[in-house]
Amino acid sequence: MSVTHTATQRTGTAADTRPPTPARAPRVRRRVWGTVAFHTGAGLLSALWLVPIAVVLITATRSFDDIAGHGLGSAPHSFTLGGFRQAWVAGGQRQALINSLIVSVPTVLISLLLASMAAFALSRYDVPFRRVLLLLMLSGNLLPPQILLIPVSKLSEQLGIYDSLYALIGVQVGFGVGFYVFVLHGFMRAIPAEIQQAAVIDGAGPWQIYTRVILPLARPALAALTALAFTWIFNDLLWAITVLRSDTKMPITASLLGLQGQYVSQWNVIAAGSVIAAAPTVLVFLRFQRHFVAGLNLGAVK
Numbered sequence: 001m002s003v004t005h006t007a008t009q010r011t012g013t014a015a016d017t018r019p020p021t022p023a024r025a026p027r028v029r030r031r032v033w034g035t036v037a038f039h040t041g042a043g044l045l046s047a048l049w050l051v052p053i054a055v056v057l058i059t060a061t062r063s064f065d066d067i068a069g070h071g072l073g074s075a076p077h078s079f080t081l082g083g084f085r086q087a088w089v090a091g092g093q094r095q096a097l098i099n100s101l102i103v104s105v106p107t108v109l110i111s112l113l114l115a116s117m118a119a120f121a122l123s124r125y126d127v128p129f130r131r132v133l134l135l136l137m138l139s140g141n142l143l144p145p146q147i148l149l150i151p152v153s154k155l156s157e158q159l160g161i162y163d164s165l166y167a168l169i170g171v172q173v174g175f176g177v178g179f180y181v182f183v184l185h186g187f188m189r190a191i192p193a194e195i196q197q198a199a200v201i202d203g204a205g206p207w208q209i210y211t212r213v214i215l216p217l218a219r220p221a222l223a224a225l226t227a228l229a230f231t232w233i234f235n236d237l238l239w240a241i242t243v244l245r246s247d248t249k250m251p252i253t254a255s256l257l258g259l260q261g262q263y264v265s266q267w268n269v270i271a272a273g274s275v276i277a278a279a280p281t282v283l284v285f286l287r288f289q290r291h292f293v294a295g296l297n298l299g300a301v302k
Helices: 002-016 025-060 064-070 082-090 093-124 130-142 145-158 165-189 193-201 206-217 219-234 238-243 252-262 267-287 289-301
Strands: none
Touching: 025 267, 064 267, 082 093, 082 267, 093 130, 093 165, 093 206, 093 219, 093 252, 093 267, 130 165, 145 165, 145 238, 165 219, 165 238, 193 206, 206 219, 219 267, 238 252, 252 267, 267 289
16 A cells, blocks of 8 residues: 555656646746746835935935035935044934933833733733733823823923933833733743643742743743834934933934934935934844744744
């Protein structure tokens, strides 16, 4: 019987390698043309997305005389990094970048620490009103932030932290933890209960289970949220102009507004400032790209 089965497999393989019959030829051609159309459309969309980035990079490396003499949309006739130097020093981008990092890094760490602890408790233990708490956390992220600008500003004034980076950190943590808890709860809940039970049998307490069992297994989700949270916080403008007033304390996104007003006609300086503002988020995404994709795939499977 195995000989007959092997012969059948060989016959099927030989039949598959034969040239397509007239009945199959239209389907093969449609498949080929569909593949060509897909790759062509994807290439055009990629080019359409990359064109503005290329224009900004080219503009940032041109001199002001080149842009003023030949126009913004003309081919470059010069190459200089003076726009980056001017935006970095005279435009205040250096201090603004430092402010953004001072806000973004602690906010991401504090938010994910609190969110992971809350998600661990809500997903692994029978907490009273667990679903109500999750719905409250999620509903807080559904509120439009515009309706909370005045209350947040007044609250920061009453607490004595208005016009300080502490106020911006507190706002970012408060408005981000709910979403992070909701995402991490889904990942941690999908972890098999037998793993936690085995740790309990070995004598592990809740803190050891959280740090040595759950957190390592939730690393893809934490890495994905790290990239997303850093991008959101670093690029935020609304809360920065709500709780901050001094120009020396503004983050990188708010400083771009001042840079545009200061160098209103010097497009090379404005473009250079935009590149400086975008560089940290690109580096963070490239650093966590592998974990970010793994987290998305893990969430899709679960």
